[in-house]
Amino acid sequence: MATNSTIETLLNRRSIRKFKDEAIDADTVATLETVAQHAASSQFLNDWSAIRITDPAVKAKMAEFGHQAYIATAPLLYVFVIDEHRNARIAERKGIDPDSDAFHLKYSYRFTQAQNDAVLALHAMETAAYSLGLGCVILGSILNDIPGVIDTLKLPKYTYPVLGLAIGKPDQEPALKPRMPREMQFFENAYPADGADTDTLTALDDFDAEVHQYYDLRQADRPVDAFSDQIATVSGQDVSGKTLLDKAAAQGFELDK
Numbered sequence: 479m480a481t482n483s484t485i486e487t488l489l490n491r492r493s494i495r496k497f498k499d500e501a502i503d504a505d506t507v508a509t510l511e512t513v514a515q516h517a518a519s520s521q522f523l524n525d526w527s528a529i530r531i532t533d534p535a536v537k538a539k540m541a542e543f544g545h546q547a548y549i550a551t552a553p554l555l556y557v558f559v560i561d562e563h564r565n566a567r568i569a570e571r572k573g574i575d576p577d578s579d580a581f582h583l584k585y586s587y588r589f590t591q592a593q594n595d596a597v598l599a600l601h602a603m604e605t606a607a608y609s610l611g612l613g614c615v616i617l618g619s620i621l622n623d624i625p626g627v628i629d630t631l632k633l634p635k636y637t638y639p640v641l642g643l644a645i646g647k648p649d650q651e652p653a654l655k656p657r658m659p660r661e662m663q664f665f666e667n668a669y670p671a672d673g674a675d676t677d678t679l680t681a682l683d684d685f686d687a688e689v690h691q692y693y694d695l696r697q698a699d700r701p702v703d704a705f706s707d708q709i710a711t712v713s714g715q716d717v718s719g720k721t722l723l724d725k726a727a728a729q730g731f732e733l734d735k
């Protein structure tokens with residue numbers, strides 16, 4: 479494989495969930511935030527924002543929502559949000575009523591576009607952090623309580639939380655987690671038919687065995703479940719409390735359109 483420092487950074491990335499109790503300096507913060515802003519933005523809508531959480535009480539709230547104590551100990555913590563609020567205000571200044579049907583930034587296509595933008599920005603920040611010797615963990619867990627996040631961060635109409643990102647100096651060295659064989663995830667020209675030679679599950683047994691040898695530092699006394707078992711477990715988890723339509727509607731989005 480070709481290599482350089484960017485590729486090394488990306489290939490060595492692993493989630494870090496224990497941080498040294500050391501603040502991140504202002505220059506680094508500025509660098510990470512500027513890098514995030516340089517991510518691509520669909521139609522240049524720039525329809526995301528991020529809340530930098532410095533107040534320990536607010537960090538603690540996020541940890542409570544996520545049921546993950548380490549969130550509260552993150553030296554640097556962000557929540558990335560879909561943000562059509564800013565664009566609604568800008569459009570309003572140009573004579574478009576955001577509450578009317580003429581304002582289309584509240585519909586589902588723009589919502590997913592903004593979510594993509596937010597994730598790309600977060601990922602750029604994450605990669606930059608690793609390249610500077612920091613570690614990160616992405617936090618979907620805060621979405622256990624979407625109304626709670628919205629309320630705590632005072633998220634206005636036409637905004638919606640996407641993900642958190644905890645950053646700090648690593649205080650652990652987790653092993654790299656295995657990834658599935660490339661041919662299970664990259665296909666040529668079309669999705670392979672189930673049962674064909676190129677069936678995506680052909681290499682599954684080997685991958686299951688490899689994953690089952692991995693130790694997650696959160697549960698260091700036993701190896702993690704095989705990939706198939708993890709998928710079976712998660713496929714049975716009730717996520718009905720996280721439904722999008724109603725919570726997004728409460729923020730002004732009309733995702734049925």
Ligand SMILES: Cc1cc2nc3c(=O)[nH]c(=O)nc-3n(C[C@H](O)[C@H](O)[C@H](O)COP(=O)(O)O)c2cc1C
Pocket residue numbers: 491492493494495544546615616617618619620641654655
């Ligand atoms: C969208 C997203 C949400 C995630 N949410 C959490 C989370 O809430 N808590 C956590 O500890 N890890 C979270 N992770 C990290 C994943 O568990 C991790 O990336 C995955 O197990 C692979 O391990 P690695 O990052 O060490 O390679 C999240 C990752 C992604 C992409």
